[in-house]
Amino acid sequence: MSEAAPTGFSSQDLFDFPDPYPLFAAFRQSTPVFLARSMQRDTWLVSRYDDVARVLRDNETFSSRANSQMQDVMGRSIIEMDGREHQKHRSIVQHAFHFKSIAPVEESMARTLDELIDRFAADGRANLVEAFTEPFPIRVVARIAGVPIEDFEQFKRWAIEIIGYVKDPERGLEASRRVKEFLLPLIAKRRVDPADDVLSRVCTGEVDGQRLSDEEIVSFMRLLLPAGAETTFRLIGSTLFALLSNPDALEEVRANRQLVGAAIEETLRWETPVLFVARETTVPVELSGVEIPAGAMVTPVIGSANRDETHFPDPDRWDLHRGADDHLSFGGGRHFCLGYHLAKLEARLAIETALDRLPNLRFDPERPSRILGLAFRSPKSLDVLFDPA
Numbered sequence: 001m002s003e004a005a006p007t008g009f010s011s012q013d014l015f016d017f018p019d020p021y022p023l024f025a026a027f028r029q030s031t032p033v034f035l036a037r038s039m040q041r042d043t044w045l046v047s048r049y050d051d052v053a054r055v056l057r058d059n060e061t062f063s064s065r066a067n068s069q070m071q072d073v074m075g076r077s078i079i080e081m082d083g084r085e086h087q088k089h090r091s092i093v094q095h096a097f098h099f100k101s102i103a104p105v106e107e108s109m110a111r112t113l114d115e116l117i118d119r120f121a122a123d124g125r126a127n128l129v130e131a132f133t134e135p136f137p138i139r140v141v142a143r144i145a146g147v148p149i150e151d152f153e154q155f156k157r158w159a160i161e162i163i164g165y166v167k168d169p170e171r172g173l174e175a176s177r178r179v180k181e182f183l184l185p186l187i188a189k190r191r192v193d194p195a196d197d198v199l200s201r202v203c204t205g206e207v208d209g210q211r212l213s214d215e216e217i218v219s220f221m222r223l224l225l226p227a228g229a230e231t232t233f234r235l236i237g238s239t240l241f242a243l244l245s246n247p248d249a250l251e252e253v254r255a256n257r258q259l260v261g262a263a264i265e266e267t268l269r270w271e272t273p274v275l276f277v278a279r280e281t282t283v284p285v286e287l288s289g290v291e292i293p294a295g296a297m298v299t300p301v302i303g304s305a306n307r308d309e310t311h312f313p314d315p316d317r318w319d320l321h322r323g324a325d326d327h328l329s330f331g332g333g334r335h336f337c338l339g340y341h342l343a344k345l346e347a348r349l350a351i352e353t354a355l356d357r358l359p360n361l362r363f364d365p366e367r368p369s370r371i372l373g374l375a376f377r378s379p380k381s382l383d384v385l386f387d388p389a
Helices: 021-030 050-059 064-074 084-096 099-118 128-132 135-145 152-166 170-192 198-204 214-245 245-255 255-270 340-358
Strands: 033-036 043-046 125-127 280-282 283-289 290-292 297-300 381-385
Touching: 021 280, 033 290, 033 381, 043 050, 064 152, 064 170, 064 214, 064 280, 084 099, 084 198, 099 128, 099 135, 099 340, 125 128, 128 135, 128 340, 135 152, 135 198, 135 214, 135 340, 152 170, 152 214, 170 198, 170 214, 198 214, 198 280, 214 245, 214 280, 214 340, 214 381, 245 255, 245 340
Parallel strands: 043 297
Antiparallel strands: 033 043, 125 381, 280 297, 283 290
């Protein structure tokens, strides 16, 4: 058995850890699979690309039921379901996230982005996380979901507090309760008068001939709304950070907007928004020569796999022309991210709009920005200067 001493990570590290990549590199070299005793439950950390890819794609051996640890705040949702149960619940809404289904909302996304930038374009400076990257995705996912949110700032706080349950359980549970109270009247209305949105789909959809209960619908929406906003705002912020940190690449992208997609893909590899996920073994299994028993928690470290030097040459360097689209940031197997088309569309439009509307965009040297986090990573702030409109 390969075993490591406790690492001593705190819940605050999940959001504020400065740079985990040297630690991940050491894991890959010396103990690519080891039992960590620093979490709430002992877990086998898996750090190499090939092993992480196997864990994510082999849904029979590595069950998603490990995610039931989030039931207190999320309720029972599709992220902890396996097999036919997972597929049936996913099938109710997957069409709504197909690229053909989200294309019609592109125009409204563009309007939303312009409205957000109009608020600060004349100032010549802004914190883009606070003013742009955070508020945009929650508006988009709310529209697609069919949730008429009037107070976006309040809903954004709920979303972030639900995601931050590990950091502050009391606030996470309170946010979860408030979201439920907000959703129940909407669910009752959609059951009687459905519309063309995700909420209506889950209200009218069936699994094994049975409609979903209110609690099941709340659990699905409680997952969709925060997750759809949280990961995408982090992707947009990290992509802008990468471009601003690489002025030559930024000029290339300014001159050729076809390269925006390449910048997003490389950022997904270089700084994935979510660094690890949870799985549980259903049978004994061997990874990198290490035997893992059945019923064990396994943590595939996506952030480490995406910087595995045996798969991605010079992996710590952000390279606009790398052309590697086989990163693992959207997961794999049956649980491959349902909203990956939407996330990449939102990121592309946001980057293009920022470059169009904020001439001479650059870092504010008086307010340095950093990417932080151990579980979730992105800039906590992105202070920039630009030529006022």
